[in-house]
Amino acid sequence: MTPDARAAALASDALPDLPRDHDGPVFREPWEAHAFAMAVTLHARGLFTWPEWAAALAEEITRAQQRGDPDTGETYYQHWLATLERMIAAKGVASRETQMQYRDAWDRAADRTPHGQPIALVPDDFCKPH
Structure with missing residues (x-):
C-alpha cells in the first residue's frame, strides 16, 4: 500500500461519516x-x-444544519472544505484573506483558460479585480 493509500485508509477509519463504498472514499466531483x-x-x-x-x-x-442545511449528504464535502479553510487559518498556515486572494486568482485563471487546457496562475491573476 502506498503512503497516500495508507493515509486515505487512516482518514476513512477515523471519520465514520465519510462517504465511501467498498473501495474507499467516494467523490461526486473532482474538487471533492x-x-x-x-x-x-x-x-x-x-x-x-x-x-x-x-x-x-x-x-x-x-x-x-443550524443555518438550514438539510444534511442529505450532498453538501458533505462543502463542509469538509469549509473545515479545511477554517483550520488552515486557525493554525496560521494561510489567513482567510490569503485564501480569498488565491481563490480569486484561481477564478481569474480559470475564466481565461480554454476548456480542457491546464489552468496556470500568473502574477497578474493576483492583481486584477474580479
Missing part, C-alpha cells in the same frame, strides 16, 4: 477528491490529528 487529498496531506504533515479534524468537521456540519 482534491479537498480530501489536501486534508490527508496536511494531517500527514502534522497540522492536525484525525480526532481534531473530526471534531472541527462535526462543528462545521452542526453550524450548517
